[in-house]
Amino acid sequence: MSQNKKIIEEIVEYIESSIQEGLDEAIFIKEFRNKIEKYMSEKLK
C-alpha cells in the first residue's frame, strides 16, 4: 500500500511539474509509459 502511495505521489508530482513546465504531450506519453513500466517491473520483483 505504501508502495502504491509512493507511486501515486511520484506520478502526481511528475504531472504537476510537466504542466508547470508547459505540457508536451508526446514527451509526457513516452515518459509516463516508461514510468508505468518501471513501476510494474518493480512490482514484479
Add this chain to the structure above:
Amino acid sequence: MKAVLKLVNIGQREGEETWEFNSGVVTEIRGRTAAGKSRILKSCALALSIPIISEEIRNTAISFGIAKTDNAKFSPLLNSNKEKAVIELSYDGVKKSVEINRDGSEKINTPGNQKFIYCSMLVENSKIQNYIDLGLSDFSWIVTEMSLAKDYESIKDIVGSYSDLITAKKEEIEKKEKNKKKFEGELKKNQKELKDVIEKIRILEANIDMELEKIESNTELKKDRKLIIEDLKDKQKTLSDTEKEFLSLKKTVTDLDKKIKENKKSIEDEIANLNNLENRKKGYMALDVRKLNNEINLLHEENAKNFEKQKLLLPEISILENSKKKYETILKELDKTKADKVLCWVCEGKEIERKDIENDLKITQNGLSPKHEKYKEIDNQITENKRKISSIQKDKAEYSKLPEVKKEIEISRNKLIDLEEENRSKVEKKNEDDMAIKRVKKNLENRTNIINQLIEERNKIEKQIIDDTEMNKTREETKKQNTNKGAIENQISNLELAIEECKNIEIFKKNLEILKAKEIFQDFQDIFNNINSHLESNIKKQREGAAHKFNENIEKIIEELELPSFKKIYLDLDDNNKLKIIRKGNPNPQAINSLSGGERVIISSLLQISAKETYNPEIPFIVGDDIILKMDDDRREIFYNYLKNIAKTNDWFVILTRVTDEDLVKEEI
C-alpha cells in the same frame, strides 16, 4: 527573497544595467515619461513568459511592446544601435535569460510561462481591462486560455487510456480465468472420454483377434457356398429351360388334341354327307324313266279325254244358262211391272204366267247344277293329272343329277380319306408328344430334386458360416472409436494449449503470470483512480478557480477598500463566468459600462490578480504599468495597500511604474 534583473542594450539604454527587487513589498519605479520605466517591466515580463506560443497571447504581447511582430526583424526591446540585447532575471535559485539578436533570433535558457502576460501584467490595455472597457461581461475565455484545465484533461485522457488498458486487461484476465475454468472442465471431461474410448478400443481389439480366427474358416465355407450358388444358378437355369420345354410340349399336345377333336367332327360330318349322297344316289338309281314316261303319257291321254267330256257338256250348259238368264230377265221385268203374265216369246199371242216362268227357271236350274258339277269334277281330274305329270317330270329331272351326286360322293370319300389320314398323323404326333412330355416331366423332376439337394447343401453351409456382420460391426466400431480417440486427443491438445494461453497475459510486450498480473493491475487501477481524482479535482479547480478566487478576493477587497457604491462583484459560475456587478440599493446586476474609469481599473486588476493566484502562482511576480493613473488618491492608497498585503502574504515581487517629474527612481513603498 531578492530578484536581480540584468539588462544589456534594452530600450534606449545602451550597455548593461542591473536592477534589484525584494519580494514581499511593492516596488515603485517612478520617473518622467520615456524615462525607461516600462522597458524594465517589459523585460521582466519577457523573461518570465517567453516562449509565447499562443497566437492570441503573442498578439497581446506585441501590443504591450514585448514581442516582435511577424514583419519585424527583431524585438522592440533591442536597442536600435545594438546587435544584441540580453535580459537576465534571477530569483530564488531560478535564472531566466533571454538573448535578443538583430537577425531576429532569440535564445532562452529557461522557459517561462506565457500566461504571465494575461495574469501578471497589470496594464491599461490588458485583455481583462479591454473586456471591461468594452462592457463585455463574458469571462469564460479566462478558463479556456489561462487555466491548465486543458493540460490536466489531456493527462486525464492519457491516464484514462492506461486505466482503460488496465480495465481491459482485467476483463481479459477474468475472461481467461473463466475460460481456463471452462477449458479445465472440458479437459477433464475429454480425458475421461479418452479413457473410456481407450478401454472400448481395447475390448474391441480383443474381440477382433478372436474373430480373425473365425474369419479363416468362414473364408473356406464362403468359397464352397459360392460354388454351390453358382451351380445352383446353372441348374436353376436348366430347370427353367426344361420347364419352358415342358410347357411348350403341353401346349402342343393340347393344340393337337383340339385339332384331333376338330378332325373327328369333320370326319363325322363328312361321313354323314357321304351317307346322304349315297342315299340320294340310291334313290336316283331306283327310278324307272320309261315307266315314268308311260305314266306321263297315260295322264296326258286321260286329260285329253277329260277335255272332250267338258267340250260335250259345254253346249248343254250354255243353253240352260241362256234359258236361266231369259227367265231371270222376264222375272225382273215382271217385278218391275208387277205383272203376273208375259207374252210368250216363242208362241205369238200367248201369254205365260209368272208361276210357270218361275217353275221353268227352277227346272232349268235343277238341270244346270249336275252339269256344272260334272264339269268341275272333270276339271279337278285334269288338274290332278297335271300335278302328277309335273311330279313325275321333277323326278325325271332329279335323275339327271345322278352323275353329279356320284362325283360329290367321290370327292367326299377322298376328303374323308384325307381327314382320316390327317387325324391319324396327328394322333401319332400327339402320342409322340405325350411320350416326350412324360420324358421331360421325368427330367423336370430329376432336376428339381438336384436343385433341392443343392439348396439343402447351401443352407447347411450357410448354417456353418459365422455371421460376419457382427465382425464387420466390431471393425467399424473400432474404426469409429479410433477416429473418436483422435478427435478427443486433438481436443485435449487444443484445450491444454488454451489453458496454457489462459495462464499468462501480455502487457507492454511482457508476459505476466495471470494471478500476479491481476494483483498488479488491481494496484494500478487504484493508482490510476487516485491520479484521476487528483486530475479531476485540478480540472475543476482550474475551470472554476479564477472565478472562485476572484469572488473571494473581490468580496474581501470590497470590504477592505471600502468601495462605497458596490455591494457585490462576482463572476457567475452558473452563467458562463459572466461578470456581475450589484450596486448598493439595486439587487439587479449593473451593466459593466456603467463603471467609472477608476472602478474599471481596480476591478480588472483584481480579476487579473485572482487569475494569477489560480493559474500562475509559481511565478512570484506582478508588474503594473501606470495602472493607478485613473484612480483617485483614496482608491490608489487602498489599492496600494491591497497590493502590499498580497506581496507580503505571498512573498511576491510586485513592481509598479508611475509617471512623475522625477528622474528614474526605484522605491519600495
